[in-house]
Amino acid sequence: MRSADHGSVAAKINALIEERWRSASKPPGNAAIAKAIRDETGLSISTGYLWMLRTGQRANPTGPRLQALAKFFGKPPAYFLDHEVTNEDMELAAALRARGVRMIALRSDGLSEKSQRAILEMVERAREIEKLDSGDGAEPA
Template sequence: MSEPDDRPLLAKRLDDLFRTVRPKGKHWTNAEVAEELKRNNPDLKVGGVYLSQLRTGKRSNPSPDLLAALARFFGVSVAYFFDDEVAESVLGELAAVEALRQAGVRAVAMRAAGMKRENLQAITAIMDQYRQLQGLPPVTDTPEAESGEPAG
C-alpha cells in the first residue's frame, strides 16, 4: 500500500506534469525546466532548486509569472494548477498519451492514416472485439473521433 501524499495540491500537480510530460521518453529535470523557462522568459527568476522545492511542497507560493511560464512550458492551462476539473481532464489526456506511447499505438495509427472511413470503422470494430476478449473496458469515442474531424 502506498503512503498518503500530503504535499500541497500545487506540488502534486506540478510533479505530475514533470512525471508525465516528457520529450522523447525521458523525464525533464528541474534544472532543464528552469533553464528553458529562463530562456523563454528572460526576466523570470527561477532555478532547479526552487522548482524542486515547489514539487516537494517545501515552497508553495510561486509568482503568477512563474505559474504562467510553467503552464506554457508543459502545454497546459494555468487553470490546471487550481481547477480540479481542468486538472482531471489534463491528467486524463496525459495518461492517454502515455498509454499510447507505451503501447506502441503509433504504428497502428500510422497504418490507419489515409484509409477510408468505412475501413477505419471496420478496424475499430475488430479492435473493440479484441479489447473485449482481453477483458479490457470498452472505449467511448469522442464526438470528434466519430465525425472524423480534428479536435480544436
C-alpha cells in the first residue's frame, strides 16, 4: 500500500500509521483508523476518504479532513501538503514549539560561531547528563 513517492500524502500517511502502530504485528484497517481519528480529535474523516488518501487516489486533503489528520498524528497541516518537508524539518518544528528551545535559538542568533559552538557543547553535555541520547547513535552537529 506504500506509494513510491516518499513525499506524497499517501506515503506520509502510511508511514505515520506504521509508526503509530509499530508495536502491533500490523496496523488496524482503515475503518478502525478513521474511527480512532474521529474519537481522538472530534473531527470527521470517512473510511473511504482515508483509503483514497492512503492509496494516492486523493492527494490534497483540505479543511476539516486535513485538520483531523494533523491533530491525530501530531503534525502541522503543512506536513501533508509540502512535498519538500522532511522528517528533520518536522523534528525541528516540533522542538521549536517548546518556549525554552525557541528562546535559546533566538538568543543565539548573532553570536559568533565560537560562542554558538560553546552553547552547543553545553547543550550536548546537558543531554548526556540527562541521558537523552543514550543508544540512539546521535552525533553532535
